Amino acid sequence: MLTSKNKKKSKTWFDKKARTRSFEPGQEVLAFLPLPGNLLQAKFCGPYRILQKLGPVDYLIDTPNHRKLKRVYHVNLLQQLSYRQQIARQLRTQFVEGISVTLKSTLRVTQDHWKRNQ
Numbered sequence: 001m002l003t004s005k006n007k008k009k010s011k012t013w014f015d016k017k018a019r020t021r022s023f024e025p026g027q028e029v030l031a032f033l034p035l036p037g038n039l040l041q042a043k044f045c046g047p048y049r050i051l052q053k054l055g056p057v058d059y060l061i062d063t064p065n066h067r068k069l070k071r072v073y074h075v076n077l078l079q080q081l082s083y084r085q086q087i088a089r090q091l092r093t094q095f096v097e098g099i100s101v102t103l104k105s106t107l108r109v110t111q112d113h114w115k116r117n118q
Contacts, residue, residue, distance in 0.1 A: 021075050023050050023059060031061055032077040047081045
C-alpha cells in the first residue's frame with residue numbers, strides 16, 4: 001500500500017511528462033486501431049476527421065474505411081497529425097496523380113504511334 005509520501009513522489013514523476021491534449025471538430029488525427037486479422041496488434045492509422053467532442057476526453061471520429069463509420073475514442077488513443085505527416089500525405093497524392101497523368105499521356109502517344117504505323 002502506498003503511503004502519502006510515495007503517492008506524492010509518484011504524482012511528481014507522472015506530472016513531469018503528462019500533457020493535456022484536446023482536439024477541435026474538423027481536425028485530422030491518427031487513431032490507434034487494431035490491425036486487420038490480428039486484434040492483439042495495433043498501430044496508429046489515419047488520418048481521420050474529428051466529428052464531435054463528446055466530453056473532456058472522448059471524441060467522435062469519422063472512420064469511413066472501416067465497418068463502423070463513426071467511433072468514439074478516448075484522447076489517449078488519438079494522436080495529432082503533424083505538419084510533416086500532412087506534407088507527406090499531400091506529396092503521395094500528387095505523386096499518384098502524376099503517375100496517372102504520365103500513364104495516360106504515354107498510352108495516348110503509344111496509341112497515336114501505333115495508328116500512324118499501320
